[in-house]
Amino acid sequence: MSNPQIEIQIIAAIVAMACAIPGVFLVLRKMALISDAISHAILPGIVIGFFVTQDLNSPLLILLAALTGVITVFLVEFIQKTGLVKEDTAIGLVFPVLFSIGVILISKNANDVHLDVDAVLLGELAFAPFDRLMVSGADWGPKSLWIMGGILLITISLMVLFFKELKVSTFDAGLSSALGISPVVMHYGLMSVSSITVVGAFDAVGAILVVALMIAPAATAYLLTEDLKKMIGLSLLFGVVSAISGYWVAHFLDASISGSIATTLGVIFLFVYLFAPKKGLIAVLYRQKQQRIEVSLITFLLHLNRHEEESERHINHLQEHINWHVVRARTVLDLAEKNNLVEIKNDIVFLTHKGLTFTEKSLEYIISNKDEKIEPMKEDFFLFRG
């Protein structure tokens, strides 16, 4: 690997980490869309900042542009508070206006400004190593490495210092406010950090793909854990893994690096979405199917328990009586027989002793709807509920 290659990967990994942290809280606050708004609305801030500083990596530009991000959030809330439009509408109204101001500013000054909309939206990580920080003639490495490294450091410090405040204001804004931990302060703090991160990262990965780096790792982690700290850890991991593997995908496909990183994020999310052990789609469908069979089984056994007459218990008429499809009736009957809950004599189904006990306990569970009742059943029988 050449030096620029290593530098690009390090920058990508740092950008991913800096985005993942605010991303977790945006996802938990159901504010994923606001990151999209911020990423577009900072354009006029970047353009004006660029007029002033003539340097895309200037800290002043970053602050000016980040301010536009915070103004976006403020405007969205202001419009929403009038009660005339809903939040998503307010977001949809605000950021295109700000974005288009940026586009007009760029097109009006296109001749003297080395800045175009494509560069802002898509970024180009491959160029990042060329813009170097020179201090008294010495090469200190790529500028964006320093900028994103600084932003990451600030983000981590703020998160560690205000972890408890972030947690309580995200989970329960009412209590947070009553405790004196102002949710408004925490909200705007998070928005400021998000805005600064987006601005710092747009140069490398582009304003649009920043959204993927913020939201996808957090959304993926959310499916895998029910612990906030682990969720943050996993988000960081997914971000870094996507950044580095995305770089190599781009390398071998000879494609856009940021595009490949975002695609990798999407692929990882899809994989977890399907295969996550508890919240994954397959696990959920499997659990639903198990529960459906379980309920059918209990229904069937209750039917046997209630009806003494043989006509109601004849194996060939079962589906008519319970009004089930033949296949379903067959599955349930087989399951009951396999577990010795019923026995079949001369085509008539009988509850076994075990089946009787099971039915009685099920009844208790159904009537009381208490989880305690089903706990011992899990051990004695085969119930899948967990």
Place this chain on the structure above:
Amino acid sequence: MDQKIAVQIDDLTVAYNYKPVLWDIDLSVPEGVLMAIVGPNGAGKSTLIKAILGIIKPIAGSVSIYGKPYSKQRKLVAYVPQKGSVDWDFPTTALDVVMMGTYGSLGWIKRPGQKEKKTALESMEKVGMLAFKNRQISQLSGGQQQRVFLARALAQDASIYFMDEPFQGVDATTEIAIINILKELRKAGKTVVVVHHDLQTVPEYFDWVTFLNVKKIATGPVKEIFNDDNLTKTYGINYKVAVNK
């Protein structure tokens, strides 16, 4: 009345978009009472509690807790919000939620330690939730979630407790457990203010009641003012309730 006043509300008006939801409320809550706030939907019951706690800014009027503004008396006050006001899919455990009750006394930046954990565990034991301390909050039943909220308020170790519909969506067992804790709080000299929906249980559970419907209709001891007249004034229809006198 020679009782100390725990909460004093004067001329409180709260509006959403310039539409008043609470109008010129004057209310004194004596120390040591177990008070129900009753009124129809949209009467401003939750809003009243939120305005007392500074969560909503009133457009007029003042609130004092033992003679001082709420912002100076936060540590004397505990709050149980409506269960539905938070996202129970939030990635955390029951114990962690109860620990949040200690955040107020900790102040900014400081982290909860062993002392706070002990307080939280004791509170969980009081509501019978100790066995569920490591349970994910999404895995708790509605009644258990309500108990976790109650434990969190107990962990705040306050003098005045504000509870927004603590009996909503809980089964009979949990309801009895909660009311027993409320009565214990009163026995310990605490003041408890509860937004309550079930008029039938008011005389049994509470000794003080406030009727609210945008304006304050009446406030006082249940024995004296919980009658058809006030119910009719509050709910607008002839509301017959069996009052156990």
